[in-house]
Amino acid sequence: MTWNLENTxxxxxxxxxxxxxxxxxxxxQLIVLNHSLAKELGLDLEKYDTATLSAVFSGNQLPTDAKPxxxxxxxxxxGQFTMLGDGRAILLGEQVTPEGKRFDIQLKGxxxxxxxxxxxxxxxxxxxLREYLISEAMHYLGIPTSRSLAVVVTGEPVxxxxxxxxxxxTRVAESHIRVGTFEYARNFHNGQYLKDLLQYSIARHYPELDETENKALAFFEAVMDKQLDLITDWMRVGFIHGVMNTDNMSIPGETIDYGPCAFMNSYDPMTVFSSIDTQGRYAYGNQPFIAHWNLGCLxxxxxxxxxxxxxxxLKIARESISRFPKDYESxxxxxxxxxxxxETTKPSDKALIDDLLxxxxxxxxxxxxxxxxxRRNEFPKDSIYEKPxxxxxxxLWRDRISNNREKAQHLMDANNPAIIPRNHLVEEALDAASIHGDLKPFQELLEVLQNPYEDRPGMDKYQEVPGEVDAGYQTFCGT
Known part of the structure; x- marks a missing residue:
C-alpha cells in the first residue's frame, strides 16, 4: 500500500x-472509507480489495513502515489533574503527503x-461513526479539526x-500533542523531558519560532492564538465540544476527541448535552472561559x-495570558x-449583537x-420573527448594513451555514447504522454536510427542527 510513514x-x-x-x-469489515481524504494523504487505495483494507484499518495488518x-x-x-495517555488509541506513524505535509495516522478503539x-x-x-460524521462536518465548515479516514467493524461485541x-x-490529525502532553512532561519524570517535547513541538508545528529569544513564551502565545481562532469558530456555528479537558486541547489548534459533542439548536449560552457534564462546566457559553483556563495549565x-x-x-506567563479575554472579545x-x-465592527455594534442574542x-x-x-432577508410567517x-x-440592523448590502450579503453567505449536523438527524443516522445495519441515512447526511454554506432548495429536512427535540437529549463519551 502506498504509505509514506515516518516516526519522528x-x-x-x-x-x-x-x-x-x-x-x-x-x-x-470496512464500512466507511474517506476516498477524498485518502487522496489528499497520497494513499492510492483503489487497487486494494475490501479484505485488505479491512485488515489494514483494523490494525490486523500493519503498513511496512509503521511503528505503533x-x-x-x-x-x-x-478541573482535576490525573495521569492519562492513549488508553484505546494506537498511533501507526506520520504520513507525509506528496506536498510534504505531515499527519498522524491513529487507530482509535x-x-x-x-x-x-x-x-x-x-x-x-x-x-x-459520530466522530467520523462530526469531524468531517467541521472540516467542511472550515474549522480546524482532526479528520476521519475509515471505520471498520470488528466482529466483536463491546x-x-x-x-x-x-x-x-482511523483518525488523521496534524499531531496528537495536547496541553496534557506538556502537563505530563512537566509533572512526571522530574520534568526532565519538557525541553525535548517543547523543541519537538516547535520544530513540527511552529518552526518559524526557532529563532525567537524566548521560545517557550513564543510557543505558548502561538498556541493561544490558534485556540482563540478555534474557539471563536466553534461559537460561530454553535458547536459544543462537551468535554474540554486539557488532554482534549490540541497544540496545533485542531478540534480533537469528538465524544459528547453536539450542535446547539435553540440559542442559550448554558446549553449542555454531555451526560457527564452535570454542572455545565463545558456549556456552549463557557467554552471561551475554559479555553483560557486550559491555556493557564499550559x-x-x-x-x-x-x-x-x-x-x-510566573510574571511573564501572567502578562501573556492576561490578554486572552480582551483578544477573544475582539x-x-x-x-x-x-x-x-x-465587515468592520464598531464598539456600538456590540449592543446590536447583544440585543439580538x-x-x-x-x-x-x-x-x-x-x-x-x-442571510436570506426572509422570515417564516406567523412565527416569533413577527414580534415587534x-x-x-x-x-436597526438593516440601517447598519445599508451602505454596502452586496458586501454584507457576501459576508453572511460565507459565515452562516445553511446546514449543520442537527442532533436528531445525527442520532437517526447512527441508530440506523449501529442498530439496523443501514448506512444509507449516514451516507446521505454526510453528503449534505459537505456543502454546509450552500443554501439550496429542498433542504428543509436538514434545517427544520421538531419542537422539543432537545428535551432530555444527552450525548456520551463512549468509553
Missing part, C-alpha cells in the same frame, strides 16, 4: 510513549495499552451500558522553560459582525436558522 515522535525520550501493537480483531505506539499524557479532567487503566481499549460503532458492535476509527507546565526563576516565569465581536454582514434566548430562537433567515421587538431590531 519516537525520536523523543521513551518516557513520552509506549511501543504497543493493535490487538487483532476477529472479523474486520501509544502516547503518554496527563490532563485536567473537569484498537485495543488495550499501558494507559488503559480499567478500560477495554475498544470503541463501539455508534461512537466512531460492553457499555448495553452490548454494542465494536468498531475502529503556561504553568511551560514555566521552567519560560524563565529559570519561578517568580520571573475576535468574537468581529466574528459576530461578519455573521450580520458587518438576548431576544433569541428569550424566544428560544434557533441559532443557525436565525442567521440563515437574516424583533422587527424593531431588524430596522
Amino acid at each position: 515522535y519516537q525520536q523523543l525520550p521513551e518516557a513520552l510513549f509506549s511501543t504497543i501493537h493493535p490487538t487483532p480483531v476477529k472479523s474486520p 505506539m501509544a502516547q503518554a499524557y496527563a490532563g485536567h479532567q473537569f 484498537s485495543g488495550r495499552t499501558p494507559y488503559s487503566r480499567n478500560g477495554d481499549g475498544r470503541a463501539h460503532l455508534s461512537a466512531m 460492553y457499555r451500558e448495553v452490548i454494542r458492535a465494536g468498531a475502529i476509527l 503556561a504553568s507546565a511551560l514555566l521552567p522553560e519560560i524563565a529559570p526563576v519561578t517568580e520571573d516565569a 475576535k468574537w465581536l468581529e466574528m459576530m459582525g461578519r455573521k450580520l454582514g458587518i 438576548h431576544w433569541m434566548k428569550n424566544n428560544k430562537a434557533d441559532y443557525t436558522n436565525t442567521f440563515l433567515y437574516l 421587538e424583533f422587527k424593531g431590531w431588524l430596522l
Whole structure:
C-alpha cells in the first residue's frame, strides 16, 4: 500500500510513549472509507480489495513502515489533574503527503495499552461513526479539526451500558500533542523531558519560532492564538465540544476527541448535552472561559522553560495570558459582525449583537436558522420573527448594513451555514447504522454536510427542527 510513514515522535525520550501493537480483531469489515481524504494523504487505495483494507484499518495488518505506539499524557479532567495517555488509541506513524505535509495516522478503539487503566481499549460503532460524521462536518465548515479516514467493524461485541458492535476509527490529525502532553512532561519524570517535547513541538508545528529569544513564551502565545481562532469558530456555528479537558486541547489548534459533542439548536449560552457534564462546566457559553483556563495549565507546565526563576516565569506567563479575554472579545465581536454582514465592527455594534442574542434566548430562537433567515432577508410567517421587538431590531440592523448590502450579503453567505449536523438527524443516522445495519441515512447526511454554506432548495429536512427535540437529549463519551 502506498504509505509514506515516518516516526519522528519516537525520536523523543521513551518516557513520552509506549511501543504497543493493535490487538487483532476477529472479523474486520470496512464500512466507511474517506476516498477524498485518502487522496489528499497520497494513499492510492483503489487497487486494494475490501479484505485488505479491512485488515489494514483494523490494525490486523500493519503498513511496512509503521511503528505503533501509544502516547503518554496527563490532563485536567473537569478541573482535576490525573495521569492519562492513549488508553484505546494506537498511533501507526506520520504520513507525509506528496506536498510534504505531515499527519498522524491513529487507530482509535484498537485495543488495550499501558494507559488503559480499567478500560477495554475498544470503541463501539455508534461512537466512531459520530466522530467520523462530526469531524468531517467541521472540516467542511472550515474549522480546524482532526479528520476521519475509515471505520471498520470488528466482529466483536463491546460492553457499555448495553452490548454494542465494536468498531475502529482511523483518525488523521496534524499531531496528537495536547496541553496534557506538556502537563505530563512537566509533572512526571522530574520534568526532565519538557525541553525535548517543547523543541519537538516547535520544530513540527511552529518552526518559524526557532529563532525567537524566548521560545517557550513564543510557543505558548502561538498556541493561544490558534485556540482563540478555534474557539471563536466553534461559537460561530454553535458547536459544543462537551468535554474540554486539557488532554482534549490540541497544540496545533485542531478540534480533537469528538465524544459528547453536539450542535446547539435553540440559542442559550448554558446549553449542555454531555451526560457527564452535570454542572455545565463545558456549556456552549463557557467554552471561551475554559479555553483560557486550559491555556493557564499550559503556561504553568511551560514555566521552567519560560524563565529559570519561578517568580520571573510566573510574571511573564501572567502578562501573556492576561490578554486572552480582551483578544477573544475582539475576535468574537468581529466574528459576530461578519455573521450580520458587518465587515468592520464598531464598539456600538456590540449592543446590536447583544440585543439580538438576548431576544433569541428569550424566544428560544434557533441559532443557525436565525442567521440563515437574516442571510436570506426572509422570515417564516406567523412565527416569533413577527414580534415587534424583533422587527424593531431588524430596522436597526438593516440601517447598519445599508451602505454596502452586496458586501454584507457576501459576508453572511460565507459565515452562516445553511446546514449543520442537527442532533436528531445525527442520532437517526447512527441508530440506523449501529442498530439496523443501514448506512444509507449516514451516507446521505454526510453528503449534505459537505456543502454546509450552500443554501439550496429542498433542504428543509436538514434545517427544520421538531419542537422539543432537545428535551432530555444527552450525548456520551463512549468509553
